[in-house]
Amino acid sequence: MQVGILGFAKAGKTTLFNLLTHSSRQTDKYATSKKTHVGVANVPDQRLVRLRDLYNPKKFTPATVTFVDIPGVKKGEGAESLDLPALRDVDALIHVVRAFEDPELPHPDGSVDPQRDVESLDLELILADHELVSRRLERLEKSKKRGLTPDETRERELLETVILPALDSETPLREVELESEDEKRLRGFQLLSAKPMLVALNVDEARLGSDAVETPDAAAGVAAVVISAPIEAEVAELGAGEQAEFLEDLGLEEPSVPRIIRASYELLGLISFFTVGEDEVRAWTIRRGTTARAAAGVIHSDLERGFIRAEVVRWDDLVRLKSLAACRDEGILRLEGRDYVTRDGDIMHIRSGV
Ligand SMILES: Nc1nc2c(ncn2[C@@H]2O[C@H](COP(=O)(O)OP(=O)(O)O)[C@@H](O)[C@H]2O)c(=O)[nH]1
Numbered sequence: 628m629q630v631g632i633l634g635f636a637k638a639g640k641t642t643l644f645n646l647l648t649h650s651s652r653q654t655d656k657y658a659t660s661k662k663t664h665v666g667v668a669n670v671p672d673q674r675l676v677r678l679r680d681l682y683n684p685k686k687f688t689p690a691t692v693t694f695v696d697i698p699g700v701k702k703g704e705g706a707e708s709l710d711l712p713a714l715r716d717v718d719a720l721i722h723v724v725r726a727f728e729d730p731e732l733p734h735p736d737g738s739v740d741p742q743r744d745v746e747s748l749d750l751e752l753i754l755a756d757h758e759l760v761s762r763r764l765e766r767l768e769k770s771k772k773r774g775l776t777p778d779e780t781r782e783r784e785l786l787e788t789v790i791l792p793a794l795d796s797e798t799p800l801r802e803v804e805l806e807s808e809d810e811k812r813l814r815g816f817q818l819l820s821a822k823p824m825l826v827a828l829n830v831d832e833a834r835l836g837s838d839a840v841e842t843p844d845a846a847a848g849v850a851a852v853v854i855s856a857p858i859e860a861e862v863a864e865l866g867a868g869e870q871a872e873f874l875e876d877l878g879l880e881e882p883s884v885p886r887i888i889r890a891s892y893e894l895l896g897l898i899s900f901f902t903v904g905e906d907e908v909r910a911w912t913i914r915r916g917t918t919a920r921a922a923a924g925v926i927h928s929d930l931e932r933g934f935i936r937a938e939v940v941r942w943d944d945l946v947r948l949k950s951l952a953a954c955r956d957e958g959i960l961r962l963e964g965r966d967y968v969t970r971d972g973d974i975m976h977i978r979s980g981v
Pocket residue numbers: 634635636637638639640641642643653654655656660699727728729732829830831832855856857
């Protein structure tokens with residue numbers, strides 16, 4: 628699962644990327660980087676930590692999210708200034724919006740205005756989508772001579788009557804409700820404005836934790852978090868004790884990095900199930916609604932092919948009773964079939980005949 632970090636130049640994208648992925652890529656004081664960076668972050672999960680404490684395993688494997696730091700968007704250049712291949716591949720977007728003032732680092736637009744930046748970035752995504760959809764419609768138009776398949780006919784209708792009008796009226800596609808059939812039809816296009824988005828407002832340190840921060844009124848379906856990237860970098864350097872004190876002084880409950888990683892995970896509609904044992908305690912990532920058999924396939928394709936049943940217990944019941952055997956004795960270790968819908972926090976043990 629990949630999340631793209633996107634925004635205008637000098638918003639703090641690379642600074643945030645470094646924090647999320649423990650990297651040390653060059654940030655841009657004067658120049659503007661044109662490099663796309665890829666890094667991996669562990670998803671913080673207290674449940675998994677409790678399970679680790681219980682098993683003391685040789686190996687501990689949290690869930691991960693991959694972050695892609697995409698070079699700054701240039702206004703008005705739409706698709707041309709975007710690293711489109713990197714952007715098409717990501718499953719969700721974090722838009723880093725500059726809300727900090729710094730006379731040494733002029734905003735490319737001359738002033739700091741989060742609301743304007745949220746709207747202009749959306750517009751860039753909409754323009755890129757518009758171009759792609761128009762080209763596709765032209766191609767379908769040409770194919771009309773040989774006759775369109777029923778699928779192509781439906782696609783044409785969808786693009787012409789729903790998608791293009793939305794883009795024409797500058798509505799991001801994430802706000803357009805579609806039947807799941809149509810959503811599937813569009814998925815292959817990897818339309819940018821259809822991807823789920825999180826707005827990260829990068830504010831001055833003095834305003835962090837204050838209620839005075841006005842989050843830009845991003846459209847429906849867009850979550851927002853407030854961060855101060857340099858402050859987060861300082862927090863990351865501190866030991867746990869000092870960290871708590873420092874955060875308290877700032878009026879914060881926890882650093883924003885774990886919050887952003889978790890928010891990305893949720894944005895993508897992802898949940899975790901766990902496998903436990905002395906060898907490994909591990910979180911596995913699935914989409915909400917995944918069946919037990921498909922979940923087994925995430926661990927190994929053999930487990931999916933030979934799936935017989937899953938033994939399932941809630942993570943907190945296991946922590947309370949301390950072993951799967953005890954859960955079995957208590958009668959709370961359930962046997963579930965292939966169609967069981969896996970829940971967030973399930974401990975799964977797959978029985979397979981392969
Ligand atoms: N004062 C201040 N400077 C910041 C903040 N966030 C990032 N910077 C600085 O802004 C410059 C650009 O940051 P960078 O992460 O490279 O931005 P990018 O172009 O969006 O990748 C760097 O010199 C950062 O140190 C912030 O919240 N406050």
